[in-house]
Amino acid sequence: xxxxxxxxxxxxxxxxxxxxxxxxxxxxxxxxxxxxxxxxxxxxxxxxxxxxxxxxxxxxxxxxxxxxxxxxxxxxxxxxxxxxxxxxxxxxxxxxxxxxxxxxxxxxxxxxxxxxxxxxxxxxxxxxxxxxxxxxxxxxxxxxxxxxxxxxxxxxxxxxxxxxxxxxxxxxxxxxxxxxxxxxxxxxxxxxxxxxxxxxxxxxxxxxxxxxxxxxxxxxxxxxxxxxxxxxxxxxxxxxxxxxx
Amino acid sequence: xxxxxxxxxxxxxxxxxxxxxxxxxxxxxxxxxxxxxxxxxxxxxxxxxxxxxxxxxxxxxxxxxxxxxxxxxxxxxxxxxxxxxxxxxxxxxxxxxxxxxxxxx
Amino acid sequence: xxxxxxxxxxxxxxxxxxxxxxxxxxxxxxxxxxxxxxxxxxxxxxxxxxxxxxxxxxxxxxxxxxxxxxxxxxxxxxxxxxxxxxxxxx
Numbered sequence: 001x002x003x004x005x006x007x008x009x010x011x012x013x014x015x016x017x018x019x020x021x022x023x024x025x026x027x028x029x030x031x032x033x034x035x036x037x038x039x040x041x042x043x044x045x046x047x048x049x050x051x052x053x054x055x056x057x058x059x060x061x062x063x064x065x066x067x068x069x070x071x072x073x074x075x076x077x078x079x080x081x082x083x084x085x086x087x088x089x090x091x092x093x094x095x096x097x098x099x100x101x102x103x104x105x106x107x108x109x110x111x112x113x114x115x116x117x118x119x120x121x122x123x124x125x126x127x128x129x130x131x132x133x134x135x136x137x138x139x140x141x142x143x144x145x146x147x148x149x150x151x152x153x154x155x156x157x158x159x160x161x162x163x164x165x166x167x168x169x170x171x172x173x174x175x176x177x178x179x180x181x182x183x184x185x186x187x188x189x190x191x192x193x194x195x196x197x198x199x200x201x202x203x204x205x206x207x208x209x210x211x212x213x214x215x216x217x218x219x220x221x222x223x224x225x226x227x228x229x230x231x232x233x234x235x236x237x238x239x240x241x242x243x244x245x
Numbered sequence: 246x247x248x249x250x251x252x253x254x255x256x257x258x259x260x261x262x263x264x265x266x267x268x269x270x271x272x273x274x275x276x277x278x279x280x281x282x283x284x285x286x287x288x289x290x291x292x293x294x295x296x297x298x299x300x301x302x303x304x305x306x307x308x309x310x311x312x313x314x315x316x317x318x319x320x321x322x323x324x325x326x327x328x329x330x331x332x333x334x335x336x337x338x339x340x341x342x343x344x345x346x347x348x349x350x
Numbered sequence: 351x352x353x354x355x356x357x358x359x360x361x362x363x364x365x366x367x368x369x370x371x372x373x374x375x376x377x378x379x380x381x382x383x384x385x386x387x388x389x390x391x392x393x394x395x396x397x398x399x400x401x402x403x404x405x406x407x408x409x410x411x412x413x414x415x416x417x418x419x420x421x422x423x424x425x426x427x428x429x430x431x432x433x434x435x436x437x438x439x440x
Contacts, residue, residue: 008347012269020262027254033296037307054402057310069314076321080328085335120405128401132317136409143417209317213414216324220331220421249357253398256361260368267372275377275422279384282415283368286391293398304399312403320410320418327422334426 049194051126058130059198063187067176070169070205077165077212077219081157085222093153093224106148113141121206125195131202135209142214152226153218161211168208172201250297257290272341274330278323285319357397364390377427381419388412 041053041061048056058066117134124130145151157165175197179188189197260283267280289312296305334340341347367390371383388411395404 009270012266015269016262016266019265020259023258023261024255027251027258027291027295027298030295030298032299033302035302038303038305041306053306054309054313057306058313062307062310065311065314069317072318073321076325079325083328083332085332128405130402132313133402133405133409136406136414140409140413143414213320213410216321217414217417217421220324220328220418221425222335249353249397252354252357252361253394256364256394259365263365263368263372270372273377275419275426276380279380279419280372282384282411283371283387286387286411289403290391290394290398293395293400293403297398309400309403312400313406316403316406316411320415323415324418327418331422331425340426 047191047194049189049191049196049198050124052124052128052130054128055124055130055198059201060189060194063176066205067169067172067187070172070208073209073212074165074169077216080216081219084219089153089155089223089225091222091224093149093226095149097148102148106144106150110141110145113137113144117141117206117210121202124202125199131205132209135206136213138206138210139213139217142210143217146214146218151218153221153224155223157215157219161215164207164211165215166208168205168212171204175201248297248300248302250294250302252294253290254294254298257287257294260284260287260290263287272345272347274333274340274342275327278326278330281326282319282323285315289315353397360390360394360397364394377423381416381423384419385412385416388416 041057044061045051045053045056048060050056050060117138120129120137121131121134122129124134142151146153154161175189176187179190180186264280264282264284264287267283268277271277271280292308292312292315293305296302296308330340337343364387367383367387371380371387374380374383388407391411392404392408395401395407
């Protein structure tokens with residue numbers, strides 16, 4: 001157990017109690033909330049291009065936050081890729097589970113995942129959904145494919161992967177900068193085209209978020225040699241484990 | 246009239262305090278990342294629960310959008326932190342910070 | 351009335367699971383409990399009338415963070431049979 005006893009634990013507990021009680025008192029003492037921004041959101045919903053208020057807030061009213069968020073995602077995955085152990089792959093990949101159930105199930109589930117992601121992306125305009133949910137579901141499909149061995153571990157990302165990592169930020173920046181050439185400010189979509197613009201940006205964001213999150217999972221591990229058959233690397237992996245223990 | 250949001254806002258405060266305690270007490274970096282995520286979830290509960298603290302108010306859409314952004318940023322920060330922990334472990338074999346004054350278990 | 355009972359129980363379970371996550375001595379237990387915590391947060395988001403956040407929390411907060419942490423814990427506890435810094439060529 002890597003925790004500590006003694007004074008640090010008691011001081012930490014005391015601080016946590018003080019923090020908890022103080023914040024609870026502050027919350028209870030708050031006055032009645034006023035509606036504030038909710039009225040503004042509802043009032044301008046028709047001009048925003050979508051019918052779902054959360055999507056309108058994310059991609060229209062506070063589009064700047066979403067632009068910076070996709071930039072943060074991209075920086076995080078670049079950092080993760082930068083911290084991989086260098087050098088050629090020397091360790092064979094772990095053999096995927098040879099159970100036929102897993103293979104059959106993943107063949108069933110992954111197309112359904114793609115379908116669900118497409119639906120979530122399209123539905124984001126008028127009901128809960130949107131680019132983040134669709135991208136995250138697709139990334140889950142990518143993680144599943146990695147775990148069943150369909151997607152190999154890479155040494156450096158290939159051209160398609162690099163393009164998909166960057167396309168979200170690129171498209172969003174282009175769409176955001178376009179009004180600057182017409183004299184308006186950053187991210188001021190024209191009202192007539194707002195719906196189309198938001199759909200284009202959301203599609204690019206979905207592709208990018210899926211690629212970024214899947215790469216964050218696959219790229220965290222050091223590069224490994226792809227196992228061609230289930231039997232040979234299983235022997236060496238088991239031999240390593242037997243030699244280790 | 247107490248709305249449902251106040252219950253979750255108080256739970257969020259307790260989660261924040263719990264995560265804070267866990268962050269200070271643990272030396273293992275992955276457990277500190279878990280505690281950090283618990284703190285984050287507490288903050289998100291407060292952000293979404295507080296506008297609904299009186300029964301009958303509609304949910305606040307701006308807070309929901311902020312929390313959505315927050316969840317995505319938290320996962321990318323956690324992923325990056327885990328990559329750093331893996332690299333630290335590869336280079337030194339330790340999973341605690343080098344100059345951590347807390348005694349070994 | 352029923353809604354308030356549900357909210358109280360969900361908040362209490364959430365706090366209890368978070369406490370167990372922080373206080374358990376085993377690292378793997380902590381990660382598994384954290385995944386459970388994420389799933390309970392999804393229920394909380396549904397109760398707070400925020401289905402967008404519930405969708406995102408299930409996919410990102412539970413699924414991806416859980417997978418990332420399990421991968422990191424497997425790497426650190428050397429399940430794949432690699433030894434520590436001495437053997438790694440880098």
